[in-house]
Amino acid sequence: MTAILDIELVRTFHAVARIGKFSAAAEQLHKSPAAVSVHIQRLEAVAGGRLLNRDNQSVSLTALGRRLLLSTTELLSTHDRVLADLHGTHLAGRITLGVPDEYAVHVIRDILPTFAAAWPNVVLELKTAPSYALRDLVQRGKLQAAVIAQPKGQPSAQVLVLTTPVWVGPTHTAVASMDPLPLAVHAAQCPYRQAMIESLKHSGRRLRVVLESPSNQAIKACVEAGLAISLIDRAMVTDNMQILDGLPVIPEHEIVFVRSSSSHDDEAVNLLAQAMQQHFRL
Template sequence: MVEVSSQTLDLEALRSFVAVARLGSLAAAAEQRHRTVSALSMQIKRLETRLEARLLVRGARGMTLTASGEALLGEARELLRHHDGLVARISGRGLSGRVSFGMPEDYASRLVGRLLPDFLARHPDVVLEAVTATSGELARRLERGQLSLVVALDRPHRLSGGEPLWRTSPVWAGARDLALAPEAPLPLALHPVDCPYRQLGIEALEAGGRPWHAVFTSTSIHALETAVEAGLAVSILERDRLTPAMRELGEAEGLPRLADCQAELHYGRGVNAASWPAVEALGEMIKARLGQRS
């Protein structure tokens, strides 16, 4: 007979703990885990008893992690990933479920080029739906439960609880031979409302008293880049998107400095239990590939 150590942790209790930490609510976690609130609460209490530490406290905004809970969360996620990966490899069954992933078009090439194909190669039974939109639109879709996870910038619609990935480096971009008249309104090529860079640029110009007008508006980053290269207008792009036909503009052209943004990973609160392992697996791959890049 195999003796089970008294220090063995209940994996299902760990799953419930991770769900409460992510959703911030016992009721929401119980619904996702297909358990009653009392059953899930008992799992958490037994886990706290086994670890001899308080992991969660109830506050005005729901359940929040204690210092011990914060320390456990990352370890618990890692343990569950290793466990589920082991089961999948030995049983021959990989992850399944449905994952709806949203990202800004500006970064789609980094994600679609290799990361998403690699994810599907590892998990061929997962149904993946990927969409591009402005960060503001992605935030609203996530809050409406239409997306499982998103990569979005922290403006203009700020979401709470995101995991930081990288800082952006926006610059004013103009055609290589563009000449600007300091007294004339600045001609801009912009994304529609809900674009973080549109907000950054307009805020900077208005703070500096520089007049502007929108010459070209498009949801397509490639269309904006074409407008810049043709000398039609100035736009705000990531520095690494500047092409040989463009140049970075700045104080010499009377343009104010642009603030940067934080790219963050956010998970949806309406992900069902069957799909959550696949959603988390994609999130971990995104963090491993793109997190804290320069």
């Protein structure tokens, strides 16, 4: 009998791969950890091998798992788009969405076009600002939803992906040995700015701010030009940067989808949350 890919198993696999933990993925999918494990086992039987390496702390993809993740991303998108075409084009509404500058390109280019095509009568209005400013706007009901970065483990948030902050400097300049340490910092109300300054002060390092900007591109340019060091997601390190050792270790952060209390029964926002869950990548 020909093997069949069950779309629910694939969706569970994507959640585990994206979040990196069975328990967190189970919570996000509203399933028990045991049910998630069974889904992965059934999918591994279809795939013909182990998809995940597991330990007590987290999971990582095997070579077969990476292949399956890449080859099924478009499958999930197509599946959801077909269902929307069949059943959902009547949905209308308006969503005010906040996105930090560092993730805006990914959200606008890779996620929102598919969502807008599936739900053409839902109007999207976007705002970029630092994460904590967006969180405040959501809590005050000025935005319906936002994608934000925050330290790992805070309550009342839908985790999209975990991320590891790393210190970066230019590839050929020993900026990190300077005293005081030159920094390119994000705007106020950014969790990375807070983590940078607090960790350096706690370690006794002197610092001076070379650049303060809400623009992720400006931060990167300052680092690549050899003017300063900064803190960014590991996945965003460019070829003109190097990851720096010898500086305070910053704990994992998470990228989350937060929503206002008034939007929890909003079908359009629910669908956008699903789209973010399925397609957010770093």
